[in-house]
Amino acid sequence: MVHPSGPVDPVQLGAYFALVEVTSLLRHAIEQQLQAAGDLSFVQFQVLSRLDRHSATGSHRMTDLADAIVHSRSGLTYQAGLLEKRGLVTRAPTAGDERGITVTITDAGRALLAQVMPGHVEVVSNLLFEPLARDSAEALAALLEPVRDHMRSAPPRSAQSRRRRSARPGGA
Amino acid sequence: MVHPSGPVDPVQLGAYFALVEVTSLLRHAIEQQLQAAGDLSFVQFQVLSRLDRHSATGSHRMTDLADAIVHSRSGLTYQAGLLEKRGLVTRAPTAGDERGITVTITDAGRALLAQVMPGHVEVVSNLLFEPLARDSAEALAALLEPVRDHMRSAPPRSAQSRRRRSARPGGA
DNA sequence: TATTGTTATACTCTATAACTATA
DNA sequence: TATAGTTATAGAGTATAACAATA
Numbered sequence: 001m002v003h004p005s006g007p008v009d010p011v012q013l014g015a016y017f018a019l020v021e022v023t024s025l026l027r028h029a030i031e032q033q034l035q036a037a038g039d040l041s042f043v044q045f046q047v048l049s050r051l052d053r054h055s056a057t058g059s060h061r062m063t064d065l066a067d068a069i070v071h072s073r074s075g076l077t078y079q080a081g082l083l084e085k086r087g088l089v090t091r092a093p094t095a096g097d098e099r100g101i102t103v104t105i106t107d108a109g110r111a112l113l114a115q116v117m118p119g120h121v122e123v124v125s126n127l128l129f130e131p132l133a134r135d136s137a138e139a140l141a142a143l144l145e146p147v148r149d150h151m152r153s154a155p156p157r158s159a160q161s162r163r164r165r166s167a168r169p170g171g172a
Numbered sequence: 173m174v175h176p177s178g179p180v181d182p183v184q185l186g187a188y189f190a191l192v193e194v195t196s197l198l199r200h201a202i203e204q205q206l207q208a209a210g211d212l213s214f215v216q217f218q219v220l221s222r223l224d225r226h227s228a229t230g231s232h233r234m235t236d237l238a239d240a241i242v243h244s245r246s247g248l249t250y251q252a253g254l255l256e257k258r259g260l261v262t263r264a265p266t267a268g269d270e271r272g273i274t275v276t277i278t279d280a281g282r283a284l285l286a287q288v289m290p291g292h293v294e295v296v297s298n299l300l301f302e303p304l305a306r307d308s309a310e311a312l313a314a315l316l317e318p319v320r321d322h323m324r325s326a327p328p329r330s331a332q333s334r335r336r337r338s339a340r341p342g343g344a
Numbered sequence: 345t346a347t348t349g350t351t352a353t354a355c356t357c358t359a360t361a362a363c364t365a366t367a
Numbered sequence: 368t369a370t371a372g373t374t375a376t377a378g379a380g381t382a383t384a385a386c387a388a389t390a
Contacts, residue, residue, distance in 0.1 A: 018316035131322040144190035150303040
């Protein structure tokens with residue numbers, strides 16, 4: 001067995017491994033369901049549900065959306081293109097900033113989301129929440145939300161790639 | 173906003189979204205680190221660390237490994253091939269079952285793991301555990317481990333694909 | 345000059361189905 | 368006949384770098 005430099009807290013390690021495993025299994029099941037129920041990849045589902053629940057307008061700017069989903073901007077362009085082709089979102093110039101593009105979910109997009117949702121909720125309920133009591137779900141949320149906020153406090157991906165671009169190599 | 177058929181528990185929804193977000197952010201950071209520190213993908217890292225900590229022999233059969241990591245068997249063959257090419261694992265027939273292949277981590281594999289581990293632990297510590305008190309890590313493990321066991325109680329992927337193969341279509 | 349978004353490109357990964365060999 | 372693993376193949380997805388347009 002490899003023994004890393006510092007003594008690793010076995011409790012933390014257990015939590016981490018459980019998280020990885022749970023996530024892999026859950027994600028695989030979710031992907032199956034989304035594909036079968038609406039021919040959607042998980043990323044596409046994330047885009048649509050972000051737009052759906054984010055605002056009254058159901059809109060987002062491209063970069064914000066990419067950061068929200070932890071995607072490269074070019075990757076999001078690709079996915080948004082697919083969704084647009086299917087009529088699930090529209091893209092239009094952002095008012096007030098001619099550089100920007102605002103993505104908006106369409107009625108068809110909301111309809112597809114509604115079609116896919118019940119099965120989605122069922123998978124998540126069966127796999128993730130069945131073995132958890134109600135207050136355990138509460139506890140899980142209470143644990144993970146601060147973690148998310150902590151992770152989000154770092155600069156987003158879009159900023160990072162730009163920084164790399166701007167940074168002069170060998171700059172002393 | 174789309175309203176799915178049943179009333180969805182907002183607490184559960186919050187926990188689920190937080191889980192997805194935390195996982196995406198964490199995984200992206202981990203992949204960066206593993207790539208930089210040892211030219212390893214996350215899946216390859218999972219294979220190696222499974223082998224490393226699974227047993228005294230550091231061995232596993234292909235199908236078991238695939239199931240453990242939630243991979244198709246052919247996908248694992250591909251990854252194992254890459255690892256073998258780099259001398260990080262070996263593949264040899266399983267004793268007692270001529271059909272099987274046993275994968276074993278090599279000294280070079282363990283060395284690479286040791287090389288990559290400190291940075292890996294650091295990323296996980298900084299991102300996941302920094303905002304969590306010690307007993308919160310314990311609580312997280314206590315919540316997720318039963319969930320993992322529950323998910324693992326379903327038949328593994330290898331069994332599923334074989335079942336599909338065997339099932340007669342339109343069989344009444 | 346920096347930022348927004350797209351495009352061109354190259355590549356990694358993944359899965360399905362067909363195949364071989366053993367139980 | 369069912370299982371273990373590989374292979375061939377094809378497709379989906381992702382990112383990097385270069386680019387055009389606006390701030």
